Amino acid sequence: xxxxxxxxxxIGENFSPGKLEKKIKYNFTEKTEIGDIGSKGxxxxxxxxxxLVEVFPPDELLDENEIVQLEWIIEFLEKNQLxxxxxxxxxxxxxxxxxxxxQCDMSFDSDLLRRIGKLNMDLNICCYKSEM
Numbered sequence: 001x002x003x004x005x006x007x008x009x010x011i012g013e014n015f016s017p018g019k020l021e022k023k024i025k026y027n028f029t030e031k032t033e034i035g036d037i038g039s040k041g042x043x044x045x046x047x048x049x050x051x052l053v054e055v056f057p058p059d060e061l062l063d064e065n066e067i068v069q070l071e072w073i074i075e076f077l078e079k080n081q082l083x084x085x086x087x088x089x090x091x092x093x094x095x096x097x098x099x100x101x102x103q104c105d106m107s108f109d110s111d112l113l114r115r116i117g118k119l120n121m122d123l124n125i126c127c128y129k130s131e132m
Contacts, residue, residue: 002130005062005097006069008055008077014088015051023083026076030054051088066096066106074115081119096125104129 010017017031032052038044056062057072073094077084084092094116098104104127116123 002099002101003063004066004069004099005095006057006066006073007095008073009052009093009095010055010084010087010089010091011050011052012088012090013050015090016087017051017053020053020083020087023087024080026080028053028055030056050090066098067108067112070094070096070108070112074112074119077119077121078115092121094121094123096123098125098127099130100127101130 010020014034016033017028018033021028021031030053032048032050034049034051035047038046038048043049055073055076057064057069061069061072077092077094096106098106106125
């Protein structure tokens, strides 16, 4: 494995990332409010009809392995579960992206999987072969 990127996406037709930020006192770096004008994709130059945020671990953890980053995301979700559940979010996904050279291996211990299960969220894993 060369590197890992872990994040969590929240999306909702009536979801406001700004309102959630105020409730949990956390600044999202990647967010879209309902009605923001899209810069790419199918909503390029059009109002986006949903709220969207992508939560990343702090910068100091971005060079760590997927488990360290995933633990931070899970702790963030556990700590803010009540406020997140009251924020009109339609879909929450935990994303694990692994960039590898020759082989993509990962394993998650049962405690980590149990914690994700208690959150009742999807875990998406993507592996990308990096050409060097």
